[in-house]
Amino acid sequence: MDFSTEELDFFQQVFTSNSDCLDNSNNEHNLTVETTIPKNIADILGNAKLTLLAQISHYQLWFPLTITTNKNNEFTPILGTPEIVDMQGVDRSWRVNSPPNVSLHKKGTKIQVEILSLSSSGITMRANCMTSAKKLFEAKELEMHLPDQRHVKLALESVRTEDNILAGKFKNVAHGRDCLRKFLFNLHRTEYSELYDKLN
Numbered sequence: 001m002d003f004s005t006e007e008l009d010f011f012q013q014v015f016t017s018n019s020d021c022l023d024n025s026n027n028e029h030n031l032t033v034e035t036t037i038p039k040n041i042a043d044i045l046g047n048a049k050l051t052l053l054a055q056i057s058h059y060q061l062w063f064p065l066t067i068t069t070n071k072n073n074e075f076t077p078i079l080g081t082p083e084i085v086d087m088q089g090v091d092r093s094w095r096v097n098s099p100p101n102v103s104l105h106k107k108g109t110k111i112q113v114e115i116l117s118l119s120s121s122g123i124t125m126r127a128n129c130m131t132s133a134k135k136l137f138e139a140k141e142l143e144m145h146l147p148d149q150r151h152v153k154l155a156l157e158s159v160r161t162e163d164n165i166l167a168g169k170f171k172n173v174a175h176g177r178d179c180l181r182k183f184l185f186n187l188h189r190t191e192y193s194e195l196y197d198k199l200n
Contacts, residue, residue: 052079056195059094059188060085081181083120084188093119096187101147106139113166120181122159122169133166134158144176146183152176 050065064080084094095117102118104111104125113125113133123144127133136142137158144152153175156168189196 054082056198057192058086058088059192059195060087081178081185083181084185093121094184094188095119095124096184096191099183099187103145104136105143105145106136111136111142116165118184120170120177120184122167123156124165124167127164127166130161130164130166134161136166137168141172144180146179148179148183150176150179150183152180 050067052063052065054061054063061082061084063082066078066080068076068078070076085091086094096119097117099115099118102115104113104115104123111133112129113127113136115123115125117124125133137156140155142154142156144154146152152173154170155172157171159167159169161167
């Protein structure tokens with residue numbers, strides 16, 4: 001995506017209006033406007049047109065960005081919940097191991113699998129009965145229940161199966177993707193609180 005000179009001037013005005021208040025001289029974390037969003041992240045962020053990228057250690061936080069105007073016609077940027085990308089090794093959505101109090105359900109019934117890892121793009125599970133677990137990938141709609149009583153409706157596409165471990169990526173996320181990103185973002189902030197403390 002290429003911006004015109006007028007559009008670039010506009011973004012400079014929006015994002016530097018409070019620049020006198022910020023002292024970045026000793027700050028090793030950068031916040032930038034990205035005009036090209038990796039496709040896998042764009043899909044997760046609902047094909048957001050603008051993002052802000054925050055780099056914290058080897059993590060990238062891609063914030064979807066919308067700009068609104070208030071009653072005085074002043075521009076107000078609104079940041080959504082970020083997608084966290086782990087840049088160490090392979091560039092992929094950050095995964096939490098053994099997420100607490102997360103379960104999969106099909107037609108109201110809890111599915112007997114152990115969730116080994118979870119990201120905003122996929123899941124890895126251990127199942128005692130592989131035959132019934134593989135049927136998860138045939139279901140048109142599953143529900144993931146999060147600890148805050150929120151539900152994410154989705155379908156799964158098989159990525160790999162090995163022994164009693166299944167990995168799948170999310171597809172057809174009907175609603176709740178933002179809830180899942182918020183859940184993961186809160187876990188990331190808790191687990192890596194020292195990285196976030198450095199931003200203050």
